[in-house]
Each structure stands twice: as structure tokens, then as C-alpha cells.
Amino acid sequence: MIINSRFFNRSELIGFVTLALLLFLILPLSLDAFRLNLVAKYLTYAFVAIGLVLCWGYGGILSLGQGMFFGLGGYCMAMFLKLEASSVENTKIQSTPGIPDFMDWNQITALPFFWKPFHSFPLTLLAIVLVPTLFAFIIGTAMFKRRVGGVYFAIITQAIAAILTILIVGQQGYTGGINGITDLRTLNGWDIRTDHAKFILYFVEVVLLFGCIVTAQFIRLTKLGRILVAMREQEDRVRFSGYSVANFKIFAFCAAAIFSAIGGALFTLEVGFMSPSFVGIVPSIEMVIYTAVGGRMSIFGAVYGSLLVNFAKTTLSESFPQLWLFGLGALFIAVVLAFPNGLSGIWADHVQSRIDRLISSIKRKSGGWTSNSVADGAPAE
Amino acid sequence: MSDEPNKGLRSPLRRKLLMGAAALPLVSILPRPSFGAGPATATVNTTGLAVTDTEVTVGILHSATGTMAISETGSIQAEKLAIEQINAAGGVLGRKIKFIQEDGASDWPTFAEKAKKLLVNDKVAAIMGCWTSASRKAVLPVVEQYNGMLYYPTFYEGLEQSKNVIYTGQEATQQILAGLNWIAKEKGAKSFFFIGSDYIWPRTSNKIARKHVENVLKGKVVGEEYYALGSTQFNSVINKIKLTKPDVIFTDVVGGSNVAFYKQLKAAGVDLSKQALLTISVTEDEIDGIGGENIAGAYACMKYFQSLDNANNKTFVPAFKKMWGEKTVIGDVTQAGYLGPWLWKLTCEKAGSFDVDKIAAASAGVEFKEAPEGYVRIHENHHLWSKTRVGRAKLDGQFELIFETADLIEPDPFPKGYQ
Numbered sequence: 001m002i003i004n005s006r007f008f009n010r011s012e013l014i015g016f017v018t019l020a021l022l023l024f025l026i027l028p029l030s031l032d033a034f035r036l037n038l039v040a041k042y043l044t045y046a047f048v049a050i051g052l053v054l055c056w057g058y059g060g061i062l063s064l065g066q067g068m069f070f071g072l073g074g075y076c077m078a079m080f081l082k083l084e085a086s087s088v089e090n091t092k093i094q095s096t097p098g099i100p101d102f103m104d105w106n107q108i109t110a111l112p113f114f115w116k117p118f119h120s121f122p123l124t125l126l127a128i129v130l131v132p133t134l135f136a137f138i139i140g141t142a143m144f145k146r147r148v149g150g151v152y153f154a155i156i157t158q159a160i161a162a163i164l165t166i167l168i169v170g171q172q173g174y175t176g177g178i179n180g181i182t183d184l185r186t187l188n189g190w191d192i193r194t195d196h197a198k199f200i201l202y203f204v205e206v207v208l209l210f211g212c213i214v215t216a217q218f219i220r221l222t223k224l225g226r227i228l229v230a231m232r233e234q235e236d237r238v239r240f241s242g243y244s245v246a247n248f249k250i251f252a253f254c255a256a257a258i259f260s261a262i263g264g265a266l267f268t269l270e271v272g273f274m275s276p277s278f279v280g281i282v283p284s285i286e287m288v289i290y291t292a293v294g295g296r297m298s299i300f301g302a303v304y305g306s307l308l309v310n311f312a313k314t315t316l317s318e319s320f321p322q323l324w325l326f327g328l329g330a331l332f333i334a335v336v337l338a339f340p341n342g343l344s345g346i347w348a349d350h351v352q353s354r355i356d357r358l359i360s361s362i363k364r365k366s367g368g369w370t371s372n373s374v375a376d377g378a379p380a381e
Numbered sequence: 382m383s384d385e386p387n388k389g390l391r392s393p394l395r396r397k398l399l400m401g402a403a404a405l406p407l408v409s410i411l412p413r414p415s416f417g418a419g420p421a422t423a424t425v426n427t428t429g430l431a432v433t434d435t436e437v438t439v440g441i442l443h444s445a446t447g448t449m450a451i452s453e454t455g456s457i458q459a460e461k462l463a464i465e466q467i468n469a470a471g472g473v474l475g476r477k478i479k480f481i482q483e484d485g486a487s488d489w490p491t492f493a494e495k496a497k498k499l500l501v502n503d504k505v506a507a508i509m510g511c512w513t514s515a516s517r518k519a520v521l522p523v524v525e526q527y528n529g530m531l532y533y534p535t536f537y538e539g540l541e542q543s544k545n546v547i548y549t550g551q552e553a554t555q556q557i558l559a560g561l562n563w564i565a566k567e568k569g570a571k572s573f574f575f576i577g578s579d580y581i582w583p584r585t586s587n588k589i590a591r592k593h594v595e596n597v598l599k600g601k602v603v604g605e606e607y608y609a610l611g612s613t614q615f616n617s618v619i620n621k622i623k624l625t626k627p628d629v630i631f632t633d634v635v636g637g638s639n640v641a642f643y644k645q646l647k648a649a650g651v652d653l654s655k656q657a658l659l660t661i662s663v664t665e666d667e668i669d670g671i672g673g674e675n676i677a678g679a680y681a682c683m684k685y686f687q688s689l690d691n692a693n694n695k696t697f698v699p700a701f702k703k704m705w706g707e708k709t710v711i712g713d714v715t716q717a718g719y720l721g722p723w724l725w726k727l728t729c730e731k732a733g734s735f736d737v738d739k740i741a742a743a744s745a746g747v748e749f750k751e752a753p754e755g756y757v758r759i760h761e762n763h764h765l766w767s768k769t770r771v772g773r774a775k776l777d778g779q780f781e782l783i784f785e786t787a788d789l790i791e792p793d794p795f796p797k798g799y800q
Contacts, residue, residue, distance in 0.1 A: 034501045038494065095800055105540055105585060166609060170579060178580045178610065179515040180489065183522045193526050272522060275489050275515065317491075318498070321445045321484035 419475020
């Protein structure tokens with residue numbers, strides 16, 4: 001197999017440009033501030049979905065616990081924002097001014113040590129990336145070095161997500177418990193609740209999203225990406241060829257964790273709070289569904305999947321407050337039964353092939369050289 | 382305008398409405414209620430709310446799906462009943478109330494999203510909504526930022542007060558202290574065992590109860606245990622109760638956990654006719670799931686029971702059952718949900734405006750004399766003055782009223798000495 005020397009082949013380039021047009025131009029111009037903020041919220045899940053494409057679609061590692069990394073990233077950001085919102089002037093009615101309100105309700109009188117670094121914004125940014133990576137590294141090392149994989153790994157990640165939720169809910173004096181960390185207002189003095197701020201945050205988020213897309217594409221195209229695919233198909237052969245399978249798996253898992261954490265941190269900024277309801281089993285499985293709907297082999301599909309499922313969730317629940325969950329369930333069943341490769345599968349089977357045929361026929365008519373466009377259409381995995 | 386039949390009151394709705402509103406004498410005076418006779422829209426709505434010459438829009442925001450749906454359905458029903466009755470009696474400032482219902486789906490961020498949608502897109506004049514503290518905490522920054530008005534029906538932990546919220550349920554001190562005083566006096570109780578679900582409301586309530594037991598009643602708390610939401614294994618705590626033999630078991634276990642708790646209590650041989658148990662979290666709605674035979678004899682302390690014997694309640698309960706079926710039961714929070722639209726209407730009429738700032742300012746002192754619980758008045762801190770009552774659970778799932786405070790109790794969301 002020849003590795004494509006170009007960074008994007010033609011169909012990927014079309015996908016890239018289309019998505020860029022959609023997110024940078026069409027949506028901001030056509031939606032009002034409220035709907036655009038909803039799109040921003042949906043896109044935070046796209047980060048997780050892209051991570052899952054790498055780790056599940058390419059690496060074959062199904063993690064049902066991505067919510068914990070999303071949550072860890074989100075909580076790191078929320079802790080910083082909460083400390084900023086809990087200045088001594090804002091909290092004078094408390095028995096201990098200057099600490100977050102929920103700590104005061106739980107009779108805590110001094111800021112716990114692990115909250116202190118979150119006074120600093122650079123340290124917070126560092127923590128958003130490092131804390132989930134470290135966590136993923138520990139889980140990954142413990143599992144993959146012992147050759148725990150497949151369905152056992154999925155179950156264990158799910159269990160860890162559940163444990164983390166229980167821990168956060170139980171330690172409510174330190175974490176805000178089931179309410180989460182709410183009432184976040186400013187980022188370094190900049191009010192994040194205004195429409196103007198949401199507009200800017202949206203673009204920051206889209207830029208970061210494209211950063212993640214390019215990174216994921218880069219990983220996919222390097223030799224590393226090929227090893228991930230090989231590992232998914234024939235783990236033993238890769239091992240016998242002298243590669244350390246565990247290390248590659250740990251890498252893919254950590255990369256997916258970082259993407260999720262960035263999404264989580266942005267979620268906190270967009271929505272204005274963080275709560276354990278994003279950490280547990282249900283949101284983690286939903287995140288896998290976004291990837292499945294988009295097509296687990298497609299980076300762009302992951303973005304569209306997150307947008308589509310969340311959009312359906314919002315519109316169905318607005319129109320049918322009593323019945324919308326059935327509609328959503330029907331959507332999932334339809335996608336899995338009829339289109340096992342998700343949106344990107346539909347695109348590749350029905351649209352892309354026609355475009356390719358059209359282009360090659362034009363080329364044949366117009367010029368002498370024969371086209372190899374169908375061959376470079378999709379990488380051969 | 383008024384000779385045109387009302388658009389929203391066509392056949393099925395009207396029939397239901399006429400039945401439901403049979404109790405309201407006004408209906409007979411106004412055979413076809415007319416709208417649009419109120420003051421000009423420009424004067425009652427200076428802030429761009431969804432108010433027309435004939436209609437005003439409010440939002441209903443509760444969980445119609447998810448784990449909380451079973452609890453919040455009663456509030457939705459009560460709010461719809463109140464809105465229909467208000468419309469039948471001529472609406473608010475001459476305008477018919479139209480409601481937009483949104484589903485919070487037992488999910489706190491969804492609550493925040495939908496609250497924002499109601500305020501920003503639909504420009505609703507008020508929101509009747511939220512149930513759990515977590516959903517309120519998620520919605521609060523939204524209603525404060527977009528200057529909305531939220532009527533919140535649940536009894537809750539206090540420690541909060543907002544210009545943009547009217548709390549129609551009781552805050553913790555209002556609900557708990559009278560009940561503890563009563564049980565200490567009547568039963569001579571000295572030792573208490575606290576059991577709660579593990580989140581902010583039970584923890585805060587128990588903190589207040591502990592300070593009251595230790596400092597005021599000079600009693601002793603012999604145990605305090607918390608269980609995760611949804612937990613169904615209470616055997617170890619029941620063994621501890623049997624060992625410590627407290628005079629009173631004081632519980633604020635919520636939701637489905639109650640079913641397991643009372644069944645296991647009964648299976649362990651704890652007889653509630655001999656062992657006093659005071660709960661602040663079990664209403665008629667929960668008994669529906671627990672089963673009257675498992676909880677008969679327990680005391681509950683709150684502000685409303687379906688069995689209350691007063692003229693207002695005697696018209697409210699049949700109207701509710703007409704609209705929602707004979708088998709529905711009405712708990713404390715359902716009644717508090719019913720207060721929301723009425724208090725909002727009365728406040729709008731007092732303020733002569735739908736503007737949120739004017740309503741927030743006019744709220745203090747608004748009184749609702751037709752409240753099923755008797756009489757309520759809004760305090761300056763946006764909570765309600767209300768009585769506290771103790772009821773005893775009977776086999777048929779209803780409570781028998783045992784005690785009620787002589788006077789209305791002042792709401793005190795930031796109680797000195799209890800924090």
C-alpha cells in the first residue's frame with residue numbers, strides 16, 4: 001500500500017473546505033446568538049467524537065468513559081472561573097468570604113490545596129491538558145500493559161466513569177456535588193455571558209476544532225496511524241513484528257483524552273457551568289453514539305454526527321416535550337440498522353462515488369491523461 | 382374584539398375547562414370570558430415581552446422525561462390547571478395566558494438551555510419551573526442575566542435569594558423547625574437519627590435540624606447517614622437504628638430510594654406505630670410508589686396535605702381531579718406549583734404591568750387568599766409566609782393532619798445561628 005504523500009486527498013479537501021465554510025461563514029451568518037451558542041455547545045462534543053475516531057475507529061479501542069476526560073477538562077476550567085467569581089466582595093454574605101459558595105454551605109473554611117493552582121490561568125490551561133492525560137496514561141498503562149482489551153476495556157472505562165461521578169457527587173464540599181460548579185461569570189475579567197463574548201468564543205472554538213482535525217489527520221497519515229489500523233485488525237501480528245502494542249494503545253487513548261478535555265473546557269466556557277451529569281456512563285455512551293452516527297472512520301463525520309444528534313435532540317424536545325426521546329431512539333436505530341457506517345458511509349456510497357465518476361468523465365473528455373482519482377478516493381482501511 | 386370566539390378555547394379544552402372551573406363562581410357571570418379589554422399593550426409591556434393585546438406568554442419548564450418526570454408531572458399539571466382557571470376568570474390584565482412547555486429532561490444543562498430559549502427566543506413574561514435544586518442552580522444565572530421571572534415550587538435548602546425568583550415552596554427552616562418542636566414536645570423526643578440522600582438539600586436540612594436539636598431542644602443526634610441518589614440498600618443503616626434506638630428517625634431520602642427504604646424498614650420489623658419517624662421528603666406522590674401499608678404511621682412535616690379541610694382546598698382538589706383523573710394525588714410541591722401562576726397574575730395586577738422589574742418590586746406583600754393551603758403572602762425576600770403542618774400517613778396513602786402552627790411562619794433563607 002502506498003501512503004498518500006498529500007496531506008488531504010481530494011475528497012478530504014472537499015470535506016475540509018465544506019466544513020470550514022459551514023462553521024466559519026454559513027452558521028454564524030444565518031443563526032441568531034442563541035442558536036449559535038447552541039451550535040457551539042454541540043461542537044464541544046465534536047472534540048470528543050474526533051478523539052473517538054482516532055482511538056475507536058482507527059485504534060479499535062472502544063472507550064465508554066470519554067465523559068470522564070470531558071468532565072476533568074471541564075472541571076479544571078470551571079474551578080478557575082469559580083475562583084474568579086468568588087472574590088471576597090462577591091461573597092461577603094458567606095461565613096467565610098472568598099471561597100466558592102458551595103464550600104461555605106458545607107462548612108469548609110479554607111480553600112483546599114488542590115484548588116489553589118486554579119487561581120492562575122496559565123496553570124489552569126496546563127491542568128486542562130495534563131490532568132486528563134495523566135489520568136488516561138494511568139488507566140491505559142494499567143490496562144494495556146496487562147493486555148486487557150476489547151469489551152473488558154470498554155466495561156472498565158465505564159466503571160471508572162461511574163466511580164468518578166460518585167466521587168464528585170459524594171465530595172460535594174470540594175466539588176459542588178450533584179449541582180456541579182455553577183454561576184460562572186468572567187474569564188480574566190472578561191464577562192463570558194454576553195452575546196458578544198459568546199460570538200468570540202464560538203470562533204475560538206471553531207479554530208481549536210480545526211486544530212484538532214488537522215492533528216487527527218496528521219496522526220492518521222503518519223506511520224503511527226498505520227500501526228493503529230494494523231493493531232486493530234491483527235494485534236498479534238503487530239506484536240510479533242516487534243512493536244510494543246501497549247504503548248501505541250496508550251498513545252491513542254491519551255490523545256483521545258486530550259481532545260475530550262479541550263472539548264470539556266470549552267463546554268464550561270460556552271454553557272457557564274459544569275456538573276457530574278457530563279462525567280458518568282450515560283453521557284459517555286452518548287458521545288460514542290455521536291461518533292457512530294457520523295461514521296467511526298471519518299474525522300469530518302464525527303463533527304457532523306455531533307451536530308446532527310444534538311440538533312435533533314434540541315428540536316425534537318422543543319416540538320414534542322413528552323415524546324422526543326422516542327424520536328431520538330428511532331433515529332439511532334435507523335442509523336445503525338440502515339447505515340452502519342454512519343453519515344460518512346452514506347456520503348461515500350451515494351454521493352462521493354457519483355462526484356468521482358462525474359469528475360473523471362469530465363477529465364476524460366477534456367484531456368488525454370487518465371484519472372486515478374477513484375484509487376486515491378479513500379485510504380484503504 | 383370580544384364578540385369573536387376565543388381562539389384557544391375551542392371544544393375539548395373548553396369542556397375540560399368548564400368542568401375544572403365549575404368551582405369558580407366568576408364563570409357563571411362571564412359565560413364567554415372576554416380578553417383584550419385590559420390596558421394598552423404599550424403601557425403594560427415596556428420591555429419587549431411576548432405580550433399582545435389579547436395574549437401573554439409564559440413558559441413551563443419541568444422534566445417531562447427522565448428520572449424526575451414522576452415528581453415533576455404533578456407540578457406541570459397544577460400549573461396548567463391554574464392557567465386554565467385564570468383564563469376562565471378573565472386572564473391577566475385582560476389578556477389570556479398562553480403557555481409554552483419545554484422539557485428539562487431531568488438534565489441540568491438542558492434546563493439552562495431551555496430557560497434561555499424561553500427568555501431569549503420566546504420572550505416569555507414568566508417561567509413556572511424547575512424542581513430539583515440542581516436544576517434551579519443551573520437556571521438561576523440564566524434568569525438573572527436575561528432578567529426573567531421564575532416561580533419555583535419545591536421546598537428547598539434556602540441559602541438563596543434572587544430578585545428574579547419567587548420561591549413558592551418552603552425553605553428549610555420554615556419546614557423543619559416547627560416539626561422538630563412539635564415532635565420534641567409531643568413525643569418527648571431527645572435522640573434523633575438522621576438519614577438522607579447525598580446532595581445539598583438533605584445535607585443542609587440536616588445541618589439546620591442538628592443545630593436546632595442540639596442548641597434549642599437540647600437533644601442529641603445519635604447518627605447521621607447519607608446515601609447516593611437512587612440507592613436501594615438501607616439494611617446497614619436500619620441495623621444501626623435498631624442498635625441506637627433513637628426516639629425519632631428523621632429522614633430526607635428522596636425519589637425512588639424511598640420505596641426501598643420503607644419496605645426494608647418494615648421487613649426489619651421496625652413498627653412505625655411505635656417508632657416515631659419524621660420525614661420532610663415524602664408527600665402523597667411518593668406514597669403512591671411506597672405503598673400506604675409500608676409507611677402508615679410515619680409523620681411528615683410540610684405545608685400542604687391533600688386531605689386539608691378548608692374551603693379553598695375543597696374546591697381545588699375536585700378541580701384537579703376533574704382535569705387530571707380521579708386517581709391522581711396531590712402533594713406539597715404540586716400545590717406550590719399551583720400557587721405560581723396565581724401569584725404571578727396577582728402581582729401583575731398589583732404592578733399594572735408585565736415588566737419583570739416592576740413585578741419583582743411589586744411582589745412583596747402580594748397575598749393569595751384562595752391558596753389550597755389556606756393563605757399565603759410573599760415576603761420581601763421573595764419566599765412565602767406559610768404555615769407548617771404535621772401529618773400522619775394512613776393506609777390509604779393520605780395524611781391525617783395532626784398539627785399545624787397557629788401563625789404563618791416567616792421565611793428565613795439565611796438563618797442566623799443555623800449556618
